[in-house]
Amino acid sequence: MxxxxxxxxxxxxxxxxxxxxxxxxxxxxxxxxxxxxxxxxxxxxxxxxxxxxxxxxxxxxxxxxxxxxxxxxxxxxxxxxxxxxxxxxxxxxxxxxxxxxxxxxxxxxxxxxxxxxxxxGERWKGAGENDNEVAFITLGTGVGGGLVSNGKLLHGVKAAGEVGHMIVKPNGYLCTCGNHGCLETYASATGIVRVARDFAEEFAGSSKLKQMLDDGQEITSKIVFELAKKNDLLGKRVVEQVCYYLGLACANLGNLLNPSYIVIGGGVSAAGEFLLKRVDKYFREFAFPVVEKTTTLKLAQLGNxxxxxxxxxxxxxxx
Missing domain, CATH: 3.30.420.40 (ATPase, nucleotide binding domain)
Structure with missing residues (x-):
């Protein structure tokens, strides 16, 4: 048996x-x-x-x-x-x-x-297609990650794969880890709301997102993406900024490891192709030419x- x-x-x-x-x-x-x-x-x-x-x-x-x-x-x-x-x-x-x-x-x-x-999990039965070279980024309340190379997880001495703590904006937002400008402070569910609040302060145009923030309504990363999909000007600006940092982080990952796939999962990835397309655009802008041609960005497939x-x-x- x-x-x-x-x-x-x-x-x-x-x-x-x-x-x-x-x-x-x-x-x-x-x-x-x-x-x-x-x-x-x-x-x-x-x-x-x-x-x-x-x-x-x-x-x-x-x-x-x-x-x-x-x-x-x-x-x-x-x-x-x-x-x-x-x-x-x-x-x-x-x-x-x-x-x-x-x-x-x-x-x-x-x-x-x-x-x-x-x-x-994603490497074995999901978007990683059981490939030996896969990087995984999970966008939830924080930003986590896992790196598979030669078919094995990279652990480093203690903490390899802390993708969320890659600095994407020197002297940027303060992170819970004590540093400033970590990816987690911009691309996590809470980070996206933070970017939206910041951008709303200087935004003068017409926007439902700005209206909601000005009225003190609760907003979530899901709401930001939904409004951006409906052409909300502030929503689009926030999403563009978030995808810029995410694309930059993916390019840095790609340049270091050149995996077959960089898989993006977690709650925020429910924004689907709308998110992936924009992240991919910036990934291509920042990636080393060989990496751009050989590393593919994909959405996670296994969910929970x-x-x-x-x-x-x-x-x-x-x-």
Whole structure:
């Protein structure tokens, strides 16, 4: 009987689970709420009991699995299987995840950073077409990334793939990391709203976006893109600026790594071709000529499933 994989995608609000074949096909999936109370002490026990409960439900044994792979926020130690500094989970101290989950489930366990894991998912079963050279950028509340070269994730000494902290505008907006002008401050969902507020102050023309901001209405990156698609002047200006920085970042990535694909995912990427076309224009403007011809920008294809699929693929190293 072919052995299976378990993928776990640990997020601040939900924990997603999937049972997959060794070829990466999802057979079962479910999710539970993330309980971050009491400094996140419930999270790992909840993961263990949810896995055990579902194995019982599907009448499966631990020996039927190659392993469990998990993507987690925070700083991950791959060897030790620990996480520290995942503040959205209330994890302030070192978490012995691997040790606890292996003990609680009797299944081997591997862990990596959540953005890296999403990159693995898109590379394996999504837009990356299982190519050995793929860069992934995820545009959400922040901007994350994962870099695959020679078929393996690049980890660096501690933190390779921090795409969101590439400086795209020296002395620009202050970032949560302490630097100024990081890509995250312009191209994340929150960054786009920040650019819109800034631009609205100096904008004098007619614009629904400006009207909404002046009236103190809540706006989101989705609203900015929707209005830009309807030819709202301020919306278009904001989108153009955001795509300029994103295109510049993609060109820098391309010039460094020359991957086959740079895949753009995350909530903001729901703007689709409208976003991609504009980012691609600036990518071509800034990319080294050979890179421009050999690196292709693509939209992510797996949506919410990238995390569980990529996480599961971590366990393939046990084979």
């Amino acid at each position: 072919d052995k299976k994989l378990i993928g776990v995608d640990l997020g601040g609000t939900t924990i997603k689970f999937a049972i997959l074949t060794a070829e990466g096909e999802i057979q079962q999936k479910w999710s539970i709420e993330t309980n971050i109370l009491d400094e996140g002490t419930h999270i790992v026990p909840d993961i263990i009991s949810s896995i055990n409960h579902h194995l019982k439900l599907y009448n499966m044994q631990p020996e039927q699995f190659i392993g469990i792979g998990m993507g987690s926020p925070g700083t991950v130690d791959l060897e030790a299987g620990t996480v520290i500094g995942a503040y959205n989970l209330n994890w302030k101290t070192l978490q012995q995840i691997k040790k606890e989950i292996e003990k609680g489930t009797s299944i081997r366990f591997a862990i990596d950073n959540d953005a890296n894991v999403a990159a693995l 499933e990238a995390g569980v699929i990529g996480a599961a693929s971590l366990a393939l190293t046990f084979e």
